[in-house]
Amino acid sequence: MNSKHVSVFIPCLVDQVYPEMGIAMIKLLRSFGYEIFYHKEQTCCGQPAFNAGQRKEAIKVAGHFVEVFAEDGLIVSPSGSCTAMVRKYFPNLFEGHHACETAAALGGRVLEFSEFIQQEDLLNKISGKWKGRIGFHNSCHSYRELDIDDFPLRILKRIDGVEPVRPPGEPVCCGFGGLFSFKFPAVSATMARSRLEQFFELGLKTIVSNDPGCIMHLRQEAKDKNMNMDILHLVEFLERTTKTI
Amino acid sequence: MNTQKQFKKQSAEKAHDQQHLLKIRKAIRTYDEKVAEMKQAQFIDWPAARKQAGQIKQYVLENWADLLEQFESNMKENGAEVLWAETAEQARQIFLEIADRHKAKKIVKSKSMTTEEIELNETCEANGIEVWESDLGELIVQLAGEKPYHIVTPAMHKSKAEISKLFHEKLGSVESDSAEELTMIARAHLRQAYVTADIGVSGANFLIADPGLVHITENEGNIRLTTACPPVHVVIAGIEKLLPRLEDLALFLPLLATSGTGQQLTGYNNLIRGPRAAGEADGPRKMYVILLDNGRSQLHADPKLRIALRCIRCGACLNACPVYKTIGGHSYQTTYQGPIGAVLTPQFRGIAEWHHLSDASSLCGACTQVCPVDIPLHELLLENRRQSDEQSNTSLFWKQSLKIWAVIMSDRGKLNAFHRAAANGAEAAALLLPHETGKRIPKLARQTFAQWWEENEQS
Numbered sequence: 256m257n258s259k260h261v262s263v264f265i266p267c268l269v270d271q272v273y274p275e276m277g278i279a280m281i282k283l284l285r286s287f288g289y290e291i292f293y294h295k296e297q298t299c300c301g302q303p304a305f306n307a308g309q310r311k312e313a314i315k316v317a318g319h320f321v322e323v324f325a326e327d328g329l330i331v332s333p334s335g336s337c338t339a340m341v342r343k344y345f346p347n348l349f350e351g352h353h354a355c356e357t358a359a360a361l362g363g364r365v366l367e368f369s370e371f372i373q374q375e376d377l378l379n380k381i382s383g384k385w386k387g388r389i390g391f392h393n394s395c396h397s398y399r400e401l402d403i404d405d406f407p408l409r410i411l412k413r414i415d416g417v418e419p420v421r422p423p424g425e426p427v428c429c430g431f432g433g434l435f436s437f438k439f440p441a442v443s444a445t446m447a448r449s450r451l452e453q454f455f456e457l458g459l460k461t462i463v464s465n466d467p468g469c470i471m472h473l474r475q476e477a478k479d480k481n482m483n484m485d486i487l488h489l490v491e492f493l494e495r496t497t498k499t500i
Numbered sequence: 501m502n503t504q505k506q507f508k509k510q511s512a513e514k515a516h517d518q519q520h521l522l523k524i525r526k527a528i529r530t531y532d533e534k535v536a537e538m539k540q541a542q543f544i545d546w547p548a549a550r551k552q553a554g555q556i557k558q559y560v561l562e563n564w565a566d567l568l569e570q571f572e573s574n575m576k577e578n579g580a581e582v583l584w585a586e587t588a589e590q591a592r593q594i595f596l597e598i599a600d601r602h603k604a605k606k607i608v609k610s611k612s613m614t615t616e617e618i619e620l621n622e623t624c625e626a627n628g629i630e631v632w633e634s635d636l637g638e639l640i641v642q643l644a645g646e647k648p649y650h651i652v653t654p655a656m657h658k659s660k661a662e663i664s665k666l667f668h669e670k671l672g673s674v675e676s677d678s679a680e681e682l683t684m685i686a687r688a689h690l691r692q693a694y695v696t697a698d699i700g701v702s703g704a705n706f707l708i709a710d711p712g713l714v715h716i717t718e719n720e721g722n723i724r725l726t727t728a729c730p731p732v733h734v735v736i737a738g739i740e741k742l743l744p745r746l747e748d749l750a751l752f753l754p755l756l757a758t759s760g761t762g763q764q765l766t767g768y769n770n771l772i773r774g775p776r777a778a779g780e781a782d783g784p785r786k787m788y789v790i791l792l793d794n795g796r797s798q799l800h801a802d803p804k805l806r807i808a809l810r811c812i813r814c815g816a817c818l819n820a821c822p823v824y825k826t827i828g829g830h831s832y833q834t835t836y837q838g839p840i841g842a843v844l845t846p847q848f849r850g851i852a853e854w855h856h857l858s859d860a861s862s863l864c865g866a867c868t869q870v871c872p873v874d875i876p877l878h879e880l881l882l883e884n885r886r887q888s889d890e891q892s893n894t895s896l897f898w899k900q901s902l903k904i905w906a907v908i909m910s911d912r913g914k915l916n917a918f919h920r921a922a923a924n925g926a927e928a929a930a931l932l933l934p935h936e937t938g939k940r941i942p943k944l945a946r947q948t949f950a951q952w953w954e955e956n957e958q959s
Binding site: 265267268269270271272273275278288293295296297298299303304305306307308309310311312313315316317318347354391394396399400424427428429431432433435436437438439440441442443444445446457467471472475478479 | 508511515516521532603610620643785820826827857860861862863864865866868869879882884885886887888889890894898899902903905907908909910911913915917934937939940942943944945947948949950951952953954957
């Protein structure tokens with residue numbers, strides 16, 4: 256065991272709805288030899304208000320995020336979308352704000368979970384067993400804002416017996432889009448259903464993703480349409496299948 | 501019903517229309533396959549090509565006034581008349597004056613979104629001028645009494661059977677399930693228009709400043725006839741359509757053909773320099789170029805949104821957009837649909853009335869990824885949302901909700917208190933809402949991550 260420290264950013268959705276994802280991530284990080292630092296004052300990155308154009312509200316919440324994490328080194332998060340908010344959009348949100356520099360600097364230190372595995376070269380620490388084909392849902396923000404492409408698949412391939420599959424034309428939006436799913440529920444639901452059907456038609460009933468927002472949305476739609484599918488976060492899947500834990 | 505309510509209603513209806521969904525997705529899947537193949541076949545480095553194209557269009561935006569003047573003076577030298585329209589209304593008046601001058605009773609038109617933007621057809625009809633659409637897709641929507649469904653493929657939503665029935669009803673043709681036969685029916689119908697029309701009206705894909713050329717691309721040959729046969733040719737084009745030099749087409753023609761229709765090059769590319777010159781045997785005797793502003797200068801003055809004026813109207817962002825693929829082109833009720841329409845329309849027609857189009861996006865960024873001139877479309881949607889909120893267009897419900905949210909989310913103590921209070925309340929609220937919205941309310945965990953940490957990790 257080395258004594259490397261890492262700070263964790265637990266997005267609001269994970270904190271309030273899916274704490275098990277945060278717990279799984281922490282267990283994995285520890286199994287890789289990291290000591291975890293968790294700021295208990297943390298809340299949210301501010302993305303819902305930012306995406307709604309409500310900058311005043313966004314900056315209030317994002318400002319809190321910056322205060323909480325300002326002094327940290329590497330920060331890991333189980334969400335591509337929240338990571339993208341910090342890295343890609345904080346400079347825009349904080350333009351002209353006194354905390355702009357601190358906020359922009361955070362972008363280089365917040366990493367989505369699979370990015371962290373890649374950057375810290377931890378791939379060979381993952382091993383485990385499972386059997387079957389798995390659909391991988393790369394979130395739009397992971398792929399397009401963070402350039403996360405096939406690395407999560409390489410992580411999945413570390414588990415013996417896993418055959419990860421990406422449907423053609425990736426990535427395809429799950430339809431979540433935060434408040435978009437409340438403002439245009441019918442459109443958002445159809446997008447989710449189309450996405451689920453894409454997996455279903457390929458015979459994929461276990462789907463792994465790296466974004467809690469997409470996972471929530473797809474789970475809600477699968478339940479509503481009585482589609483029998485298992486939709487998991489990458490960290491949850493690893494927790495279930497790896498030997499190290 | 502206001503534009504926003506109408507959009508919400510129509511988009512929801514389309515989202516539930518399974519048949520429409522299948523039709524559109526099938527059409528776009530065919531397009532996707534062709535585009536992917538063509539990108540590979542004719543570009544060694546597609547990302548570099550789109551970067552370069554973006555830079556050329558950016559150069560246009562940074563040297564706009566000079567290039568426009570250069571285009572104007574070169575076209576004048578070639579014998580064309582160049583007219584400036586600040587608004588759609590001015591463009592309509594200019595056109596009607598031209599029509600009056602040439603005693604025009606009948607015009608033949610090629611496909612042009614700019615003429616849709618100024619509602620030229622309606623203007624002509626109201627003034628007793630007959631309009632013949634010569635583009636197959638435009639003819640179909642004109643006969644059906646509809647607006648274009650898509651900026652590149654206006655009749656994308658019509659099946660062969662629907663077109664056959666429409667032609668049978670409106671043109672008296674025999675029903676057919678062959679695309680070729682249907683095209684021949686349209687062709688026979690249109691041929692008479694070219695030789696009897698008083699004015700041929702076209703748009704432009706590119707206005708080339710040096711040496712002063714109007715470029716129009718097509719696949720049907722109808723533009724060649726529309727712009728060559730009638731005695732007068734009127735071009736109506738947005739002032740952002742400029743390209744600096746003729747050689748820029750070497751990049752832009754394959755780029756536009758690939759992104760627009762998945763072709764190597766379109767079937768016909770017309771370069772028009774002016775009216776019939778002395779000693780030439782044919783071509784229109786008079787050529788006018790109406791340059792339309794209609795909000796473009798104002799958009800140009802906005803340093804964040806100016807980049808949207810790079811757009812070459814290839815339609816790739818529509819085809820990539822999962823929202824467009826769900827709600828279809830007509831739900832937008834705008835000239836320009838899809839992501840580019842959602843960026844431009846609030847700016848051109850008023851953010852108060854049209855901001856809902858910018859809201860209707862999951863911000864997935866597929867539009868940005870496919871744009872051949874490197875416009876960060878989804879970031880511009882965000883900028884529209886920011887401006888909309890700044891101009892107090894956010895509904896009271898969302899304004900207040902997010903204000904409360906911000907108070908809770910910037911204070912861990914309040915968030916903890918919220919969780920205690922809301923754990924049961926959320927489920928009750930979900931039941932009170934319509935199912936479609938209610939099912940979106942997540943069930944809160946019994947114990948938050950923060951609580952778990954406190955109980956398990958802190959000594």
